[in-house]
Structure formats: structure tokens, C-alpha cells
Amino acid sequence: MNFETFDKPNLYDHLDRFSPKIESPDIIPASFLSSYDSSKPSSTPIPFSTLCFISQNINKGNINTHSLLNSFLPWSSAISSNVTPTNPSLTADIVMVQEPWWGRISIDTTTNRDIIGTVNHKEWTRILPSITDPYLDVVTYVRNNIGLGFRFSPQPDLCNSPSVLIVELQHANGSLFIINIYNPSDSSALIPLLDLQVLSTHPCVISGDFNLHHLLWSLDSTDLKSTPTADILVDLLTNLGFTILNHKGVTTFFRKEYQSVLDLTWTSPDVHIQDWEVAYHRHTGSDHYPITWTLNVSPIVEDTPNVSYAFCETNKDQWFERFLSIMDDHWDFDAEINTVEDLELAITTYVSILTQASNLARSRKHKNPHPTRWQNKDTQAALKAMRKDRN
Numbered sequence: 001m002n003f004e005t006f007d008k009p010n011l012y013d014h015l016d017r018f019s020p021k022i023e024s025p026d027i028i029p030a031s032f033l034s035s036y037d038s039s040k041p042s043s044t045p046i047p048f049s050t051l052c053f054i055s056q057n058i059n060k061g062n063i064n065t066h067s068l069l070n071s072f073l074p075w076s077s078a079i080s081s082n083v084t085p086t087n088p089s090l091t092a093d094i095v096m097v098q099e100p101w102w103g104r105i106s107i108d109t110t111t112n113r114d115i116i117g118t119v120n121h122k123e124w125t126r127i128l129p130s131i132t133d134p135y136l137d138v139v140t141y142v143r144n145n146i147g148l149g150f151r152f153s154p155q156p157d158l159c160n161s162p163s164v165l166i167v168e169l170q171h172a173n174g175s176l177f178i179i180n181i182y183n184p185s186d187s188s189a190l191i192p193l194l195d196l197q198v199l200s201t202h203p204c205v206i207s208g209d210f211n212l213h214h215l216l217w218s219l220d221s222t223d224l225k226s227t228p229t230a231d232i233l234v235d236l237l238t239n240l241g242f243t244i245l246n247h248k249g250v251t252t253f254f255r256k257e258y259q260s261v262l263d264l265t266w267t268s269p270d271v272h273i274q275d276w277e278v279a280y281h282r283h284t285g286s287d288h289y290p291i292t293w294t295l296n297v298s299p300i301v302e303d304t305p306n307v308s309y310a311f312c313e314t315n316k317d318q319w320f321e322r323f324l325s326i327m328d329d330h331w332d333f334d335a336e337i338n339t340v341e342d343l344e345l346a347i348t349t350y351v352s353i354l355t356q357a358s359n360l361a362r363s364r365k366h367k368n369p370h371p372t373r374w375q376n377k378d379t380q381a382a383l384k385a386m387r388k389d390r391n
Helices: 008-012 030-035 063-071 076-080 190-194 230-239 312-330 340-363 377-390
Strands: 049-057 094-098 103-107 114-118 124-127 138-143 150-154 164-171 176-182 206-208 253-255 256-260 263-269 273-278 291-297
Touching: 049 176, 049 206, 049 263, 076 340, 094 176, 114 256, 124 190, 138 164, 138 176, 190 230, 190 253, 263 273, 263 291
Parallel strands: 049 094, 176 206
Antiparallel strands: 049 291, 094 138, 103 114, 124 138, 150 164, 164 176, 206 263, 253 256, 273 291
16 A cells, blocks of 8 residues: 555545544554554453462551561562562562451540551551451451552442451453451351352452361361361352362461461462462561462553644644654555454554554644634744744
8 A cells, every 4th residue: 555645635625624632442552553563463462460469367466467568568578588579479469467456546535535446557558348346357458559550449238247358359351359358266257258149250369367177278287177167168169160279288377386277368260360379488477477479460551531633734744744654664454454353453553543643743732722714834934934024
């Protein structure tokens, strides 16, 4: 296709009817064009980000909680471990706490009564379960500067329990339910957990202190290797396709000479977690070790605002020069397009090229949104010459 044969004036024949705005959902950002390769699949993949998770029972320790939140910040990890903060095992984006500290955080000056709560931190957003009175068993923290491409929202309507906390993570490809659980010794948290409908309908990650023994994860030396309650949990979750990530016999709890596996992580079939480990080297003072893992997810690409362009005779040549240059670099389609997929990609690419050319060659808009029709390149040149002669 010879772009030099384009009938250039036709584009400018009806400037008064040409919309100055191109809706952003209809275009691809110009930055994508620099890496365009026609040999790749027609859909442009959205780059993913690695989110880092930590789950730990901190044994109701105030200091333990602050230590956990501080030591897994990127800059703190780099200092304490003398490594780069990009190492996923040393930083955290989401922290799931079981048995949090719960106590006096302030005083109500009007009633002189204590205000009860849990640890807050300026670098983290704290998410609490729907029931916090008279106590709570779980708290989830999301790092404040995690990025704009992810949205975290608590789901209190799904579970009304102080021991089960559900947070929905929305990303470019859908959503993921992050379920934080502390199961007391009476197993009272298992009923609200296993009644959740989202376990069978949405991608889920379940992590926390289950306080249960089973042959799948317990130490061989554990006297009580399995309980009926643990059998029910395993049967229901495995029937739903969940997988336990724990390695059998890798301890998560210790007390003097006793060791056990109480902290578990389960994932639904369509969740692919990486780098799961019991992070002994990141222990922060509790009698439970932290569990860490990473998850690759694509951030949401926010819509860019509409851009206004000033098309007129004065920038026509500059616009076509930019347009033809970009077309030569990025238009790799044949004269005949035979598939729907290639047609859609060609249209999207062409609109993107138009947009990029306009971004590079657009002129500043007149202050008057309705400039006079007689104003063109010749009148502007005459006006410029007149002003030069006047000076």
C-alpha cells in the first residue's frame, strides 16, 4: 500500500464535523506500538505484577505485629537482609494476621472510657472482619503504595464471623478472594468457612491457623495425626478441587520442645501460587512461623482521559509527516486481510497510529472553542508578518 497516494485534503474537507475527541477505550496507548510484533498473537497481553503474601499467627503480640509489618516493608527488608527489596521472599504486599493483639488504643474524652482496637500502621491499610465485639481473630493488612492497578475490598456480607475475613482482590483478568482464617480449638470457624458459596464459584486462597492435625500435613511423630474435623475439612475442600500447599512435616508452630503443623494454605484449581514457603528466616517473635508466597496477576489498566486535538490547515503537513512515519514503522498488514482477528487488530493499530500522530503533531487549541472560519495558514502568516513589521 502506497501511503503517498492518499488524498490528503479529503481529511480536512469537513473540519466542522470532525470530532476533536477520540474515546480512550477505542485506542491502545502509543507506548504499546513500540513493542508491536505482527508475528505474535493478535491480542496484546497485559503485563503482570508479582504480589507477595504473608500469613502468620502473631500470638496476640502488639510488638510482634509491629515487627511483622515493619520488617516486610521493601526498604526495611533491604536494610535488615542486605539484599535488594525486589526479592519476593523479603517484602510483602498483603499480610494476613491471625490472633492479633486486641486492647486499649485510646480513650474517649467524653465518656472517659477506653477505646479498644488493634494495631494500625501508616504504611498499611487495615481490614477487619464484620464482627469485632468483644474480640476478633483475624486482621488483613494491604500495603498502601501497592499500586493503582489493584483494588482490594472487604466482603463482610459473605461471612459474619470474627474468625473469617474475606477480601476481594480485583485485577485485570477478574477477581480473587483472599480468605484469612483462625480456627479456634473448638473448630467454630470451619462452619462459616465451608458454607461459603465463593469456594465453588470464584478463585480463592485460604490461609491461616487451622489448629488441626491430619496425615496430609502433620509430622509423623505427632500423636494425634488426624481428627474427624480435619477429615471433614479435607474431604470438602478436595471435592471442590482445592490443593493444600503445605509440605508434609514442615513445621509452622513451636513451643519449647514441641513442634507441629497448624498453619495451612489452600488454593482453588485456577489459582497458581509460586514460591510458597515457611519463612523461618523471617520469624518476628511469635510461636508461629510466617508463611510466604507470591502470585502473578495483571493490574487493571485505567482508562486515560479524553484528549482534545486542534486540527487545522496550519498543522496539516506536520500531521501527515508524523502519520506516514509511524505507519511505515508499525503497519505490517497485507493489502488483503482475511481473518476477523487480523481485521480487529488492524483497526485497533490504525486508530492507535492516528492517535500517536495527533499526540506528536497537535497544535495548541485556540482559547476560543469556535475559531473563525477564515483563519488559515495564509492569514496566520500575514498576521505574523504584520506583527514583525510593527516591531
